[in-house]
Amino acid sequence: MLLIGENLNVMVKKIGTAMKEKDPKPIQELAIAEAEAGADYIDINLGPARKGGGELMEWIVKVVQEVVDTPLYLDTINAEAIEAGLKVYKNKKGKAVINSIMARPESMDVKFPLAQKYHAGLDGYEDEVAAKLLGGDIESVEPFADTEACAEQVLATICSTGLVDLKDIARSYMRMLSSSVPPSDALKHLVRRHMIRISKGGAHPTPLGKATALSFLTPSQGYDIQKMAGHYDVLEMAISLEPFQNVYLTNKLQAEVNSAFRSFMPTRLFSGIFADVTSLSGSQGAAGRLPKWVFEVFSRWVREFFSCGCKEYPECDHGKIAFGQWIVSQRKDGLNPSGIARLLRKDFELWAYPGDIFSWLDSLIHSLRAVRRIAEVAGETDITMEVDDQIARIERPLDSEKEKDE
Numbered sequence: 001m002l003l004i005g006e007n008l009n010v011m012v013k014k015i016g017t018a019m020k021e022k023d024p025k026p027i028q029e030l031a032i033a034e035a036e037a038g039a040d041y042i043d044i045n046l047g048p049a050r051k052g053g054g055e056l057m058e059w060i061v062k063v064v065q066e067v068v069d070t071p072l073y074l075d076t077i078n079a080e081a082i083e084a085g086l087k088v089y090k091n092k093k094g095k096a097v098i099n100s101i102m103a104r105p106e107s108m109d110v111k112f113p114l115a116q117k118y119h120a121g122l123d124g125y126e127d128e129v130a131a132k133l134l135g136g137d138i139e140s141v142e143p144f145a146d147t148e149a150c151a152e153q154v155l156a157t158i159c160s161t162g163l164v165d166l167k168d169i170a171r172s173y174m175r176m177l178s179s180s181v182p183p184s185d186a187l188k189h190l191v192r193r194h195m196i197r198i199s200k201g202g203a204h205p206t207p208l209g210k211a212t213a214l215s216f217l218t219p220s221q222g223y224d225i226q227k228m229a230g231h232y233d234v235l236e237m238a239i240s241l242e243p244f245q246n247v248y249l250t251n252k253l254q255a256e257v258n259s260a261f262r263s264f265m266p267t268r269l270f271s272g273i274f275a276d277v278t279s280l281s282g283s284q285g286a287a288g289r290l291p292k293w294v295f296e297v298f299s300r301w302v303r304e305f306f307s308c309g310c311k312e313y314p315e316c317d318h319g320k321i322a323f324g325q326w327i328v329s330q331r332k333d334g335l336n337p338s339g340i341a342r343l344l345r346k347d348f349e350l351w352a353y354p355g356d357i358f359s360w361l362d363s364l365i366h367s368l369r370a371v372r373r374i375a376e377v378a379g380e381t382d383i384t385m386e387v388d389d390q391i392a393r394i395e396r397p398l399d400s401e402k403e404k405d406e
C-alpha cells in the first residue's frame with residue numbers, strides 16, 4: 001500500500017498561512033514528520049490556487065527538498081504550477097508524481113506532455129487514468145474484444161480484492177500479463193457498462209458489476225442481460241450467452257454437398273454458408289445437382305433453426321439460439337445426450353458429440369444461474385422461479401414430468 005502524506009495542503013489553515021507568508025518552518029516540520037512516518041510521497045496540494053501558483057509551487061518544492069528527499073506529489077490543477085514544481089524538483093529517491101485527479105480534460109493536454117518533459121513517474125499515467133475517468137466524456141463506442149477481456153479482468157480484480165483506489169487498481173492492472181489495452185480504456189468500458197461507479201478517485205463495483213463478476217460474464221454480457229431481463233425468454237438469454245457451436249453435417253450429407261459443389265464445403269452447420277440454405281434452389285447451378293432428399297433436409301433445417309426472418313439473417317445468432325432451444329426441448333422430453341445426438345442424425349443429417357451436448361447443457365445451467373443473478377439485480381425477481389424451473393427440467397427431466405402428472 002502506497003502512503004501519501006496528505007497534509008501539505010493549502011486548505012489546512014497552518015499550512016495555508018505559511019504558504020501565504022512564505023514561512024518555510026511549518027511546512028518543513030510537517031514534511032519531516034511525514035517522511036519519518038514513512039510516507040512514500042509528500043503531497044503538495046495548492047488547491048485551486050490560480051494566481052502565482054507557479055511561483056508558490058517552486059518555493060514549496062525547494063523548501064521541502066531542503067529537509068527531506070522523499071518524492072513529491074504535485075497536487076494541483078494548475079499546469080503552470082506543475083511545470084514550475086517539476087523544474088526545480090530534484091530526483092533523489094524517486095520521480096515526482098503529478099496528481100491530476102481533479103484535472104479537467106482541457107488541462108490534460110498541457111499536463112501530460114509536461115510529465116514526459118520532466119520525467120515524472122509512471123504514476124502520472126495512473127493519474128491520467130483517473131483524470132480521464134472523472135473529467136472525460138464516456139463516449140459510447142463498441143469495444144475491441146481486448147477491451148472487453150481486460151475490463152472483465154479488472155472487474156474481477158476489483159470485486160475479489162476490494163481495491164477501490166484508482167491508482168492501486170491501475171497498478172495491479174499493469175502487472176497483468178494480458179493487459180493489452182490501457183487501464184483507462186478498461187475502466188471507462190466498465191463505467192459505460194454500469195459495472196463500476198467512480199467517485200472520489202475510487203472505483204466502486206455496482207450490484208450489477210458484482211453479479212457479473214460472480215457469474216464470470218463479460219461486462220457487455222452482464223449489461224445486455226440486465227437490459228433484456230423481463231423482456232426476453234430466460235432460456236433464450238441463457239443460450240445466447242454461449243450458443244451450441246459444434247454441430248456438423250453427417251458424412252452422408254457432406255459427400256452429397258461436396259460432389260454437387262465440386263469442392264470441399266465446410267462441415268460445420270454454423271459455418272455461415274448453411275445458414276443461407278434458403279437461397280438454394282433446386283433448379284439452378286450446383287444446387288441443381290443435389291438429390292431431392294438433401295433439399296428435404298435443408299427445408300427441415302430452415303423450419304427448425306433458420307426461421308427467424310430477421311433483417312440480420314444469416315449473420316444473426318438466431319440459428320444458433322434456435323438450435324440450442326431444440327437441444328433443450330429434447331432434453332426436457334427426457335432424452336440423454338446420446339439420444340439427442342441420434343435424433344439429430346435421424347431428423348437433420350447432423351451430428352454432434354454426445355460429450356459436447358452434455359457439457360453444453362451443463363454450462364447452460366451456469367448461464368441460467370447467471371441470468372437469474374443479474375435479473376435479481378435488475379429487480380426482475382419473477383424470473384427467479386422460472387429459472388429454477390428450467391434448471392430442474394434440464395437436470396432431471398423425467399422427475400419434473402412425473403411431478404407434473406401427479
Ligand SMILES: [Zn+2]
Pocket residue numbers: 308309310311312313316317318319
Ligand atoms: Zn435472425
